[in-house]
Ligand SMILES: Nc1ncnc2c1ncn2[C@@H]1O[C@H](COP(=O)(O)OP(=O)(O)OP(=O)(O)O)[C@@H](O)[C@H]1O
């Protein structure tokens with residue numbers, strides 16, 4: 001142990017109460033930082049996982065002939081048409097010849113799956129009720145590569161849907177509204193047209209109520225028949241090896257294939273910015289603790305400097321340099337910081353674990369995702385960030401008293417005229 | 420000015436000339452040292468005596484490079500040290516000077532042994548076990564062999580003072596400056612400390628300068644320098 005560290009340690013232990021105060025603030029600052037980041041990131045990650053799982057990393061919606069501003073309109077026919085308009089240049093909605101585009105995308109190693117989707121609004125009726133919903137025509141095997149729909153089936157099975165003709169998969173909320181269950185029949189029609197009969201082969205719960213409330217999955221050919229769209233699809237849903245790269249890949253698709261591609265980050269921008277606002281605001285709140293830790297450390301050290309001026313004179317008389325005195329006081333900050341950071345991380349991790357076992361009130365959250373327990377994210381960066389924030393704050397606060405101690409002149413101290 | 424010496428004087432290790440020191444500010448400014456010249460030689464024990472407030476401690480701080488003179492020069496081992504930079508003076512303090520303060524002797528959170536080892540640790544000349552052994556023997560030589568593991572707070576004033584003497588000797592400094600090192604001691608311990616300092620001066624050729632109010636101690640020194648009102652008389 002270096003002599004300076006040894007002295008630092010002894011000075012600190014002589015001022016236990018003040019030290020414990022600074023320590024507590026550091027523990028709280030580090031711990032709460034970790035907890036808030038773990039929970040906000042946890043919910044955000046779950047949300048991202050949910051939306052990517054449901055709708056893929058990238059959606060390709062229409063062909064580009066000029067700039068990209070797209071909006072969705074629902075025509076009287078009930079088919080959803082996305083139109084791109086720029087300087088009065090109208091574009092044809094949807095993807096008329098998907099085969100070539102799919103082939104081009106299959107060549108891209110970043111793309112792990114492409115699913116053609118044909119969607120449109122329909123009227124649905126069961127034996128007792130009728131309602132509106134949206135049909136999504138898919139090739140189930142393609143679609144399972146770009147979504148986690150298979151994992152969201154709560155009744156029936158994907159195989160039943162695949163193997164039986166005229167089968168449908170329906171969202172739980174929609175099924176409940178129609179008062180139907182597995183193997184019941186539904187009538188699906190575009191407004192005015194002749195209804196067609198499908199059998200419920202699977203019921204899914206994605207946790208996203210917009211989906212569970214209105215979606216019916218049919219085979220691509222069944223959907224084409226219901227929606228009277230014999231050729232073309234509404235959009236292509238893509239899954240990427242690395243969903244984080246969705247914006248980059250989307251930009252490449254736009255440039256190289258001249259189709260409008262939208263990454264999930266853009267699709268869910270409003271939710272994502274709400275999450276990051278939440279993260280920032282909780283970080284700011286927690287920062288206050290770290291700030292208090294800095295002030296407490298400043299206070300503790302300033303107190304020790306005043307109490308130990310005579311000792312500083314003795315040390316200086318024995319050949320200890322100004323830099324040694326600075327180090328002795330910075331060491332004290334480092335000691336408290338180290339203990340505080342370790343306890344803070346343990347406290348943060350333990351609390352995060354405890355929180356993850358806490359059930360959410362009212363049976364859980366659903367709507368934008370579903371969760372029965374508090375969702376937490378385990379990320380080593382939360383710990384790194386928490387500790388480095390504390391280190392920066394506390395060390396900055398410690399420099400002032402440490403340098404003040406180093407500036408004291410031994411002659412002034414022994415005469416009692418040091419200030 | 421030349422003092423009578425018992426043994427043959429060695430080389431001059433500490434020398435100051437025309438030292439001036441003012442203390443206080445504005446109206447409170449006092450001319451404490453008014454041109455003091457002085458030298459200390461190897462193997463010599465010198466006593467500075469004089470009434471309270473005449474400037475003995477002030478002079479000793481200057482000689483110990485703990486303070487800077489307003490005029491005059493101090494050299495140690497032939498090198499001018501007054502008004503050099505802090506780092507050079509600090510290094511000289513660590514390597515060549517052992518200082519015993521008039522008041523406040525020890526770092527109280529540390530044991531007697533740790534206090535004595537403190538300057539050795541900074542200098543880093545000896546390996547740890549030798550430092551410990553040396554500290555133990557120094558404490559034994561001031562009569563505190565039994566109490567080396569006591570904290571500063573658990574020692575009496577006189578005991579603290581003796582630990583401070585032992586600490587001043589830790590790095591075998593060429594110059595030992597002691598401000599009333601026997602001030603708090605009974606006759607027996609005064610003699611112990613004084614004999615120790617004298618013996619070191621003779622055996623190791625160290626220069627000892629001590630301030631004392633005790634005429635007996637002063638008489639037993641190689642030279643006595645009476646001081647009055649900021650000047651040697
Ligand atoms: N900060 C100060 N401002 C003004 N005068 C001071 C200051 N400190 C000390 N003095 C004066 O300087 C003079 C010398 O003080 P010093 O401590 O050197 O005396 P001393 O000879 O060691 O006395 P003692 O025997 O009592 O220890 C004293 O008259 C004292 O009043």
Ligand SMILES: [Mg+2]
Nearest residue numbers: 475476521598
């Ligand atoms: Mg004095």
